Each structure stands twice: as C-alpha cells, then as structure tokens.
Amino acid sequence: MDKKRVRLTVSYDGTAYHGWQVQNNGITIESELNRCLSELLQEPIQVIGASRTDAGVHALGNVAVFDTTSRMPADKISYALNQRLPEDIRIQRSEEVDLQWHPRHCESRKTYEYRICRNEFPIPVKRLYSLFTYRDLDVDEMREAAAYLVGEHDFKSFCQTGAQVESTVRRIYELTLEEQGQDLVVRVCGNGFLYNMVRIIVGTLLEVGEGRRRPEDMAGVLEQRDRKFAGPTAPAHGLILVKYEWC
Amino acid sequence: MDKKRVRLTVSYDGTAYHGWQVQNNGITIESELNRCLSELLQEPIQVIGASRTDAGVHALGNVAVFDTTSRMPADKISYALNQRLPEDIRIQRSEEVDLQWHPRHCESRKTYEYRICRNEFPIPVKRLYSLFTYRDLDVDEMREAAAYLVGEHDFKSFCQTGAQVESTVRRIYELTLEEQGQDLVVRVCGNGFLYNMVRIIVGTLLEVGEGRRRPEDMAGVLEQRDRKFAGPTAPAHGLILVKYEWC
Numbered sequence: 001m002d003k004k005r006v007r008l009t010v011s012y013d014g015t016a017y018h019g020w021q022v023q024n025n026g027i028t029i030e031s032e033l034n035r036c037l038s039e040l041l042q043e044p045i046q047v048i049g050a051s052r053t054d055a056g057v058h059a060l061g062n063v064a065v066f067d068t069t070s071r072m073p074a075d076k077i078s079y080a081l082n083q084r085l086p087e088d089i090r091i092q093r094s095e096e097v098d099l100q101w102h103p104r105h106c107e108s109r110k111t112y113e114y115r116i117c118r119n120e121f122p123i124p125v126k127r128l129y130s131l132f133t134y135r136d137l138d139v140d141e142m143r144e145a146a147a148y149l150v151g152e153h154d155f156k157s158f159c160q161t162g163a164q165v166e167s168t169v170r171r172i173y174e175l176t177l178e179e180q181g182q183d184l185v186v187r188v189c190g191n192g193f194l195y196n197m198v199r200i201i202v203g204t205l206l207e208v209g210e211g212r213r214r215p216e217d218m219a220g221v222l223e224q225r226d227r228k229f230a231g232p233t234a235p236a237h238g239l240i241l242v243k244y245e246w247c
Numbered sequence: 248m249d250k251k252r253v254r255l256t257v258s259y260d261g262t263a264y265h266g267w268q269v270q271n272n273g274i275t276i277e278s279e280l281n282r283c284l285s286e287l288l289q290e291p292i293q294v295i296g297a298s299r300t301d302a303g304v305h306a307l308g309n310v311a312v313f314d315t316t317s318r319m320p321a322d323k324i325s326y327a328l329n330q331r332l333p334e335d336i337r338i339q340r341s342e343e344v345d346l347q348w349h350p351r352h353c354e355s356r357k358t359y360e361y362r363i364c365r366n367e368f369p370i371p372v373k374r375l376y377s378l379f380t381y382r383d384l385d386v387d388e389m390r391e392a393a394a395y396l397v398g399e400h401d402f403k404s405f406c407q408t409g410a411q412v413e414s415t416v417r418r419i420y421e422l423t424l425e426e427q428g429q430d431l432v433v434r435v436c437g438n439g440f441l442y443n444m445v446r447i448i449v450g451t452l453l454e455v456g457e458g459r460r461r462p463e464d465m466a467g468v469l470e471q472r473d474r475k476f477a478g479p480t481a482p483a484h485g486l487i488l489v490k491y492e493w494c
Contacts, residue, residue: 011370011371012372013374058372060372078368082368088374090369090370091368092366092368120339121339122337123258123307124334124336125259125260125307125487127260127335128375129372
C-alpha cells in the first residue's frame with residue numbers, strides 16, 4: 001500500500017496527563033494517540049504534534065500528523081479512533097494532507113486562552129479549567145501592560161530557563177483581556193510560543209493587575225532578556241490551546 | 248452556650264458524589280458537610296439542605312442550615328470550613344439566621360441550568376458539565392414547547408415514578424433556552440421541582456428539538472399526569488443548581 005499522511009485536530013482535557021510529549025514516567029496525550037492509532041490501524045504509528053503542551057494544559061484544537069499505509073479513509077479515522085480513546089481525548093477532524101506537510105515546518109498561528117476566575121471563594125465546577133483568585137484585578141492596567149508585548153520581540157525574559165531554542169524572537173499578533181462575568185480571559189495569538197511563555201506572560205500580567213508592578217515595566221522586562229525579571233509562571237490548568245492555524 | 252442557626256451557601260462539583268443526601272453506599276455532599284462541620288465545631292452537626300440534588304448534579308448556590316453552640320462567628324465559618332472540605336465543595340457564604348428559618352418551610356425560588364453542547368464530537372473540557380449531542384436541534388420548536396410548561400401546572404408526568412409527594416402541582420416562573428455559541432442552556436426557575444423534574448423536562452424538550460415530538464404535544468403530556476407520556480430523563484451531569492432564593 002502507498003503511504004499517506006493524515007492530519008488530526010485533537011481536543012483534550014489535560015488534567016490527567018503528563019502533557020503532550022511521550023515520557024517514561026506517565027501517560028501523555030501523544031502516547032495515548034500512538035497506542036490507539038497503532039491498535040486501530042494495525043501498524044506502529046508515531047504522531048508528530050504541532051504544540052507540545054505542558055502537563056495539565058488543555059486543548060480545543062491541537063494538531064498532529066502521522067503516516068500510515070492503512071486503507072482506512074482518512075476522514076473516517078476520527079470516528080474509529082474516538083471509539084478507542086479515553087473520554088478526555090477526542091479527535092475533532094481527520095483528513096489526508098500532502099506528504100510534505102509538517103506541523104512544525106510551516107508558517108502558523110497559535111491561539112491560547114488563559115482563564116482567571118475572580119471570586120471570594122473558588123467555584124468547584126470551574127476549578128479544573130481556570131485559575132482562581134480572590135484578589136481585585138485592575139484590568140485596564142493589565143491591558144496597558146499587555147500592549148507592550150504585541151508585535152515582534154525577543155521574549156527571552158518570558159521563556160523558562162533551560163529551554164533550548166535557536167531564537168527567542170516571536171511575534172504576538174493579538175493579546176486581549178476579555179471580562180466574561182466573574183471570569184477574565186486572556187487571549188493570545190502568535191506565530192509561536194517559547195517554553196512556558198503564555199503562562200509567564202499571564203503571571204506577569206497578574207502582578208500588574210494586583211498593583212505589584214507598573215504596566216510600563218513591561219518594556220524593561222523585555223529588554224532585560226532574562227527570565228528573572230518577569231513574573232511567576234501561572235499554573236497550567238487555566239490554559240487551553242484554542243486553535244492552531246497554518247498558511 | 249446558646250444555640251444559633253447558621254445558613255450556608257454551598258457550591259460543588261457533583262461528579263464524584265452520590266448526590267446530596269446521606270446514603271449508606273457512598274460519599275455525599277451532605278455527609279462531607281456533616282463530617283467537616285463536626286470536626287471544625289467539635290460537636291455533632293447535621294445539616295438540612297434546601298435542594299437534595301441527584302448524584303452527579305452540580306451546584307453554584309445550594310443552601311443548607313445547621314444549629315450549633317459553637318462560639319465561632321457565623322460569618323467566619325465559611326473560611327474555616329473551606330480549609331477542611333475537599334476541593335470540589337466550597338462554601339460561598341455563611342451567616343446567622345433566625346432559629347425558626349428552615350430552607351424547606353419557606354416560600355422560595357430555585358433556578359437550575361441544563362447545558363447541552365452541540366458539536367460533531369464531544370469536547371473533553373466540557374464533558375463533565377454538559378450533555379453532548381451531535382444532533383441538530385430546532386431551538387425555536389423547543390422554545391415553543393417550553394412555553395406550555397410555564398405557569399402553575401400539575402407536573403405529575405414530569406416526576407419520576409415512585410416519588411412520594413403530597414402534591415405534584417408546581418409553578419414554573421421562567422423556562423428559557425439561550426444559545427451560547429455551540430452550547431444551548433436551558434434555564435428554569437420555579438417554586439419547587441419534583442424528583443427528576445428538570446431532567447425530564449430537558450429530555451422531553453430534546454425530543455422536540457430533534458423533531459421526534461411536536462411542541463403542542465406538551466399540553467397533552469401535562470394532561471395525562473403519567474410519567475410515561477414525557478420524554479426520557481436527561482443525564483445528571485448537564486444540570487447545575489444555580490441559585491436558591493427565599494422570601
């Protein structure tokens with residue numbers, strides 16, 4: 001049989017997983033996809049993911065590809081695979097793509113949302129998908145701070161130390177804060193994100209919102225190109241990869 | 248010490264519980280409250296709940312009362328109790344009330360929401376708090392059907408058989424369907440609900456939305472006063488008790 005490449009749009013609840021990438025010490029989204037696809041297609045399958053989300057991070061639309069010689073039509077794989085996957089992972093779409101298409105070797109845009117629930121006490125039904133805070137947040141100041149990060153910048157200060165990347169320059173197309181009742185949703189769209197970059201941005205914006213940092217400090221944080229000048233890394237569970245788009 | 252009565256506003260994720268009411272075969276919201284309050288106040292405490300929600304049903308604002316001789320100020324109990332409760336139960340408010348006040352012996356309004364997620368495949372991060380359906384729903388027909396139920400009616404057809412109640416007459420003040428993107432939220436406010444009543448209403452409205460029942464059938468279903476004429480009981484996990492109000 002000829003080989004074909006299949007692209008999957010994958011949604012998951014990251015609560016129970018050690019992140020996307022295969023690890024020795026725990027179950028991951030990637031390892032579950034490989035296991036279920038290999039069983040389904042009766043050949044060893046290894047997926048390549050667009051975004052290797054951290055442990056506890058969720059996704060509506062992450063993307064993965066794999067090659068197979070199976071005769072199963074690509075668009076039917078979603079239905080069959082969903083029968084085998086655990087209920088906290090669901091394929092939203094499966095389709096054949098060109099054999100050259102690779103999710104990390106193409107121009108792309110990723111959109112993440114980070115949800116903050118503002119209340120006197122935590123709301124149990126929101127606890128798995130938002131960061132709880134009882135603090136008052138000055139959203140206007142947070143928006144002012146966010147504006148410094150839009151555009152192309154060296155985001156080295158917003159990258160977890162130890163990450164090995166060729167360049168720490170990235171472009172943020174959009175960084176907005178939307179109030180949805182008691183929730184505050186930070187939405188960021190960019191051409192790529194460094195390790196923990198969204199969570200460090202949110203942790204820094206929270207310091208601004210709490211009055212512990214001035215919005216205009218953001219320019220200096222960028223200039224320093226040093227992780228220790230940015231705020232803390234916000235917890236994983238408030239973050240969701242909303243979509244991955246390619247050109 | 249004098250006895251005082253304390254009212255709690257309680258929110259919970261019902262996923263892990265066998266409902267509100269104390270049972271022999273599983274942990275319930277009521278049993279967790281009794282256990283943690285008794286430990287905290289160093290005397291045996293038994294709460295009385297306003298709404299004995301079914302297994303798997305969630306709450307933003309259920310209400311419970313209990314009597315205590317403890318000297319702890321009533322409004323501080325929320326903070327101390329939240330330290331002891333599991334993270335899927337949280338007290339939103341605690342306050343002293345008149346010793347005569349009883350949540351089931353007063354005029355009250357309860358508001359529930361039932362969330363339906365419409366998509367080709369389930370969305371993992373919504374799976375615990377909404378009913379998934381891949382079917383097209385005719386929301387206008389559902390609204391037309393819902394209108395038959397507003398007002399004071401004998402809801403015997405919408406009561407799980409075997410329930411022992413003096414009267415099956417209840418008043419629905421409001422029954423609305425709101426589209427929130429892919430979600431459809433059924434919101435119902437009434438002076439009381441029979442056993443499984445909201446879930447049977449939703450199950451019947453879903454049959455209307457799927458075109459398997461006409462909106463005008465609702466008048467006949469009410470008239471029959473027989474459970475078997477209404478639709479199926481919708482699953483518990485889509486339901487949340489939003490608030491309980493008293494006069």
